[in-house]
Amino acid sequence: MNAKKRGLSMTAKYNLTGWGFVLISVVMIGSFYFYPMIQALFLSFKTGTGTNLTYTGFSNYTRLFSDTTFRTALFNTFIYLIVQVPLMILLAMFISVLLNDSKLKFRGFFRTAIFLPAVTSLVAYSVVFKYLFGSDGLINAMLLKLSIISAPVEWITDPFWAKITIIIAITWRWTGYNMIFYLSALQNIDGSIYEAARIDGASAFKQFTQITVPLLKPVILFTSVTSTIGTLQIFDEIVNITKGGPGNSTMSISNYIYNLSFKYTADFGYAATVSYVIVILIVLLSFLQFKVAGDKK
Secondary structure, eight states, rough: HHEEEEEEHHHHHHHHHHHHHHHHHHHHHIIIIIHHHHHHHTTTTTTEETTTEEOTTHHHHHHHTTOOHHHHHHHHHHHHHHHHHHHHHHHHHHHHHTTTTTTOOTHHHHHHHHHHHGGGHHHHHHHHHHHHHHHHSSHHHHHTTSSSSSSOOOOTTTTHHHHHHHHHHHHHHHHHHHHHHHHHHHHSSOOOHHHHHHHTTTHHHHIIIIHHHHHTHEEEEEEEEHHHHHHTTTHHHHHHTTTTTTTTTTOHHHHHIIIIIIIIIIOOOHHHHHHHHHHHHHHHHHHHHHHHHHHOO
């Protein structure tokens, strides 16, 4: 009996020790993540200027349907999402397969060079891109010299090309980041599988589509979800390269939230409502990606 009691007390002691280790993290996450999210939800049901807010129910949510600027920001964000995320994931996967080749010389150098953009400052690289893609920037100068174009392309001031510039900038920065995940996954695939496929006469393309892609499925799902979340929250590149222009043609949802809070007359209630649109989109798109991938977990 005493041994049993002693055993129970030891179990309780271990449990308390475990909770002691995680308690600080739980408190910090609850205080700085979940509490602000709940407060923002309550705030989304209020309307007013600055801190002079009154409860108005679902008026902010109904306002979304008649807000043309919100619709423009939502459309722009979806353009970035639909074009940039698949492009970046395919590029990251393709580059990782090339850099996983044991016969390739200077693999370490190439891996580092492609990953480096992911650790650069968001503001710094955005400003560099703004000058590179300016009317008299290096990109136009090179294209003119190679006779690819006859007049400078308005990368920053034309609505279509401004979106292209933003997509190029995001792809340049985050492709190397996703490449690391694919590289680590590829190195865990047994080489004998590819050797058996080569003996059976499978081409490099078939090996990629029939072996590499299926085995990378968990990593593809992970990078797709994280890239979707990051693209829906895109802010720095737009603010520093195009400032949402020309004529709101590159404005994202996050950019619009910032303008509602700090640039226009402060409307924190409506800004919180727009921010919850991002939350809903992230949940829905992540759920959809899990369903498409067939991940039951």
